[in-house]
Amino acid sequence: MANPRLQLMLCTGTGCLASGSKEFQTALEEEIKKQGLEGEVKIIETGCNGFCAVGPVMLVQPEGIFYQKLTPKDAPLLVEEHFLKGRPVEKLLYVEPASKETIPTMNEIPFFSNQKFWVMRNKGAIDPESIDEYIARDGYFGMAKALNEMTAEEIIQEVKDSGLRGRGGAGFPTGLKWQFASKADSDIKYVLCNADEGDPGAFMDRSILEADPHAVIEGMIIAAKAINASKGYIYCRTEYPMAIQRLTLAIKNAREYGLLGEDILQSGFNFDIEIYQGAGAFVCGEETALMRSIEGKRGMPRPRPPFPANKGLWERPTVLNNVETLANISQIILNGASWFSSIGTESSKGTKVFALSGDVNNIGLVEVPMGITLKQMIFEIGGGIPKKRKFKAVQLGGPSGGCVPEQHLDTPVDYEAIARVGAIMGSGGVIVMDENTCMVDMARFFMDFIQDESCGKCPPCREGTKRLLEILNKICEGNGEPGDIEALEELSLRIKESALCGLGQTAPNPVLSTLRYFKDEYIAHVYEKRCPAKRCVALLKFKVDPEKCHKCGLCYQACPVGAISWEKKQPAVIDREKCIQCLSCYEACRFDAID
Amino acid sequence: MLELQHPDIIGDMATRLENVITAYHDTPGAVIPVLRECQNIVGYLPVELIDYISVGLNLSKSEVLGVATFYSLFSLTPKGRHTIRACLGTACYVKGGKEVMNRIKQTYKVEEGGTTEDRRFSLEAVRCLGACGLAPVMVVDQDTHGKVSPDRIVEILEQYE
Ligand SMILES: Cc1cc2nc3c(=O)[nH]c(=O)nc-3n(C[C@H](O)[C@H](O)[C@H](O)COP(=O)(O)O)c2cc1C
């Protein structure tokens, strides 16, 4: 099949797969065969398109028509109407929730049109399992330029000038990191890619690896040339089987094409990459712990200095970069530092990919230019809060980060500006929370996570976070006492000062930031034995207020165990004996009538 | 080489385990991949197998055990026929993952990290499966189920015998 008339870019990223894109694909293939269109239309499986919320999604090229929420039943209609007769199927197009307007092409959907695709330039546009398609979109050109036309110093200078900072959390200038490692004296050096993606609520690294694995490999080769390394590892979470499979194939193909291995592109430069699978430990995302883990040991961090640039993996100079950081590199080399730095703020250049999730309409992956405000990201791209509820806070940076309340939504996406309001840019997890989220419970959630994941090496982290969790549990269970809030504050500051690694040093952040903006909720829990958001089961009465009850019966329908009795025009009554405290009725009630 | 005898190591498992050890024998830092592959073969890591691996890789037993207990991927006890991995990552938590988890526990009388008495299900809480767009998310064996509610999860699980 030389030139298909239509290319069907069907998303088979994790999100769409789970929504049924494989089932749809089977039906579509059958239908195409039935209509004898095999030579004319071609299905291409792509990585994550980003708009997971309306999956499975498919983009029809070259027309740019975007279909959403596809099911096997839709296949005959699509083939008959669109692919045969050329009439797009209206009922499968995207409808803008606010204006109820149907938008046929992808580029006009606000979710996409407000983004800037640099790192994700190939997502949904190429088959991630085809090296040829990657090359056809300038793939490996940046590497060719770096290997054949540039010295190591020139590469480092270009990356420094671009202003690129690490996307894995800390925001360290990438060029500078490379410079340190290039100066370190050793015949063996390593380039590592951090694909451990531990922040619960972040999935951009996964999507980049699934949609465009070669971009990461290309970035690693350029880094290797810059510091003169000959061996690289990609440390990937074991929870990401598809990413591992696509990387494995990409590495194999790159070797076959002479783009990886000995004497790459006859430049005399040698570099090869191996994949190392993690084994489920959050702390292994920390650089020194990650290196220990590759060495086959318990993944415990060690104090720095010495820094990995001098003594890293197997005590050799090592550069570790995040997936997204590396995916930026080839474009910087190819288009130049000033191209990259033309976008962004004074201290934060380029774009950042965020995983938008929680209580927001357009859940998915978004790539935005640095400098746009959080409000634009959540309301313009994210489409605002569902179920007509009110925005409460947005959590950035996961367990090391903090929450940003409404009054700071004009904060731009910028490392320093976000830090000033008490959160961190982090790796890019953005969890939007509506008014029904209890902020004390959120702090408890993150502390529970940290307790689980603390490696146990240093006492402030091991014991201190345990104590924080105990107090938070006590408060959420309705047993908070005067003094608890002060104890949380004091303990948090002490842990921050004395913990050994980034995990412990940042662990109290969720507590501190919720205390900073939502202290009234803590006070309500401790002194009034009340959970304003109605999430903490121990503080709830499970009683319908007959005054507030609109007698609508929604709670009656929602109860899974038949514990609610209700008749038309009568207020509902909850039978505490039968009630399993699942909160379904609270979710269902629109009038805040259950106490 | 140590003779490997254990009621759960049957058929050609012993040969396959031996092949794993041989393949990694000379690779430095190979404990984690070896543990992974051995667990894939047997389903979990009985203590006798840990002994076998430590002898095979020329490491102390405490070193191998230390690694096996550090990483949550490894299990020293047998698993159920199906493994439920319920996501309690931030996105899933905000979207009601805890309520789904509670329903599983109540319905099947099983604790987090535990296995039902009939060995039908093992229940694990995991932190983010990277599918937050579909929160709350649940993975049963290899199948990802998105947007599960407490009621739907029981329906879903009933399909796994
Ligand atoms: C507890 C902890 C967990 C971390 N997890 C990750 C992770 O999952 N992915 C990541 O890229 N960086 C993670 N980091 C940051 C890394 O230590 C390191 O700074 C980063 O990978 C460097 O790459 P970059 O400069 O390209 O961002 C973590 C740090 C800490 C302290």
Ligand code: FES
């Ligand atoms: S938080 Fe559950 S998949 Fe990410």
